[in-house]
Amino acid sequence: MKTVISSILCTLFAIAICNAQDKKVEKAGDKFDSFAYAGAIDDYESLVEKGYTDEQIFKNLGDANYKNADYDVAADWYSRLFKLEGITVDPDYMYRYAQSLKSNEEYEAARAWMQKYEEAKASDRRAKVSKANPDYLEKIKARSGRYEVKSLSVNSPQSDFAPSFDGDNLVFSTARDSGITSKRVHLWNNSAFLNLYSATPDASGEYTNASKLSNALNKKTHESSTAFTKDGTTVYFTRNNSNNGRFSRDDAGVSRLKIYRANLDNGNWTNIIELPFNDDSYSAAHPTLSPDESKLYFASDMLGSVGQSDIFVVDLHSDGSIGVPKNLGNEINTEGRETFPYVTDENVLYFASDGHPGLGGLDVFATSIKDLDNLYIINVGKPINSEEDDFSFIINEETKKGFFASNREGGQGGDDIYAFTENDPIDLVCHTMVKGTVTDDETGNPMGNAKVAIFNRNAELVSETLSNADGSFMLEGDCKDGSYKVVATKEEYNDGDTAFEVVGANNTEDVEVRLKKTIKQADEGTDLIAFLKLEPVYFDLDKADIRPDASRTMTAVIEYMNTFPDIKVQVQSHTDAKASTGYNSGLSKRRAKNTVAYLIANGIDASRVSGEGFGESQLTNECNTRESCPDERHQENRRSEFIVVR
Known part of the structure; x- marks a missing residue:
């Protein structure tokens, strides 16, 4: 009885453990689904340490680290995923694995996985472009070395990115703790919420000190990615969903990004409104203005997107109204991420993407958008791009100076802002x-x-x-x-x-x-043997049979007569001078008859071909007696010719 009770208790205990583990998996999944990636990673790793392995755990661990730009860790989890037996994995995991391997500079392994992706998803634009550019690394290398890059002292140990120009000032987004935000931590990556800061250059042009922008712009949410009008009186910026200025999520637990506009009035930012194309069902972020400020470019996953995020454009009307967003098309946008657009005075669009061939993570690309029907997109190369995420590129085309953000090694925090000088102009002419x-x-x-x-x-x-x-x-x-x-x-x-x-x-x-040589119609009296540069139809001594080696010539004559169905041909056959004149006349007629019969048997109408035997009367050489030449010379006279008679 004790044994039975003990067994029951063990079974119940095992069920309890399983239920507890299932709840932990469910809890981690909930965090992942609500974009709380930092917490999901901790929970999933704890389960793996206890020996709990599962396809979905490896997928989510790979994706959570990928989306947090921890590509080396993501590659490890994707590797474990693909080592599982008996599973069929969506090809997109192959793509993210290849991208993660690139960030570790494992280019051969990355190429192998991209080839698998190309085979599995041949219709995908990323697959097509990758397959068409096996030498993309050489192309990137050829465009590299055009910039001088240096880190800014204004960077913090936290994330600093999304630089923009506000006159001479540099405005950017940062997760640095201002002293009052330490408790406002975002669950995506356990970092403080983003705020907008501004830095003014000193006498030497260096940006050393930064201060937080107005509380009217910075709320208890994420704020980033500003675009100022040239006169500095209007700003477009990105902010999370908010409820009375506080971070807010939708019913699915997702906090979308939206673009806002604010006006400067007597030194104060006022009239802060959402743009009308925002919606709780998708994100819109990272605005930038066209040179004449009549258009706003931005990134979004709204309806009509090709991939995870696309670049859109919308008209800004002079009366303050705003048009309907338009997707820039699948030359620029891929099934991956296209984001952080920036448009120069010369209508050059710079943007970040992990869908076009790059070095790993997000790379910076450029294209002229003067003609959207004829785009040529290039990777700007090193040192702007690295094996990590490189993005939010801006440049002053007049001074050739600009800024971008990267999470590359050697920085102070997760993302750092870098200044650069462009020494050689970018070549956007396709070659x-x-x-x-x-x-x-x-x-x-x-x-x-x-x-x-x-x-x-x-x-x-x-x-x-x-x-x-x-x-x-x-x-x-x-x-x-x-x-x-x-x-x-x-x-x-x-x-x-x-x-x-x-x-x-x-x-x-x-x-x-x-x-192929042009076939022309021969004039009357032309010998097709010479005209078509063919070998004559030769006969054996005292024979009238068509030899096998004559088939090529006969076929060529038949094809010619089929090409020109109006011509008629007379077969003229000949002998050597070894027999009597009378015998040779009869032999040549038999040869002509057999040659004509061959043509008719192979489709030539009998009305178009006739034959005539000329015996030894038309020798091609001096062999006019049996003894005058060896037999190979007499062979030259034992032949049929094809003369055009009409």
């Missing part, structure tokens, strides 16, 4: 190259001096050149994604073409264009 060869379709020999041109899908000429003596050519192609065609032309040849695709401004190599 894709198309390389290939022009060859003869029949012989495979290279063809020099052929005209080679690229046409787009609308049959518009992109560029043209002439092939070199070795048949090679190199052309500058169009950078816009789409289908293109290389067309080669040369006198006495039919035009040839080869199609290719451009994705992500990729170079195209090993294009081969093969040209």
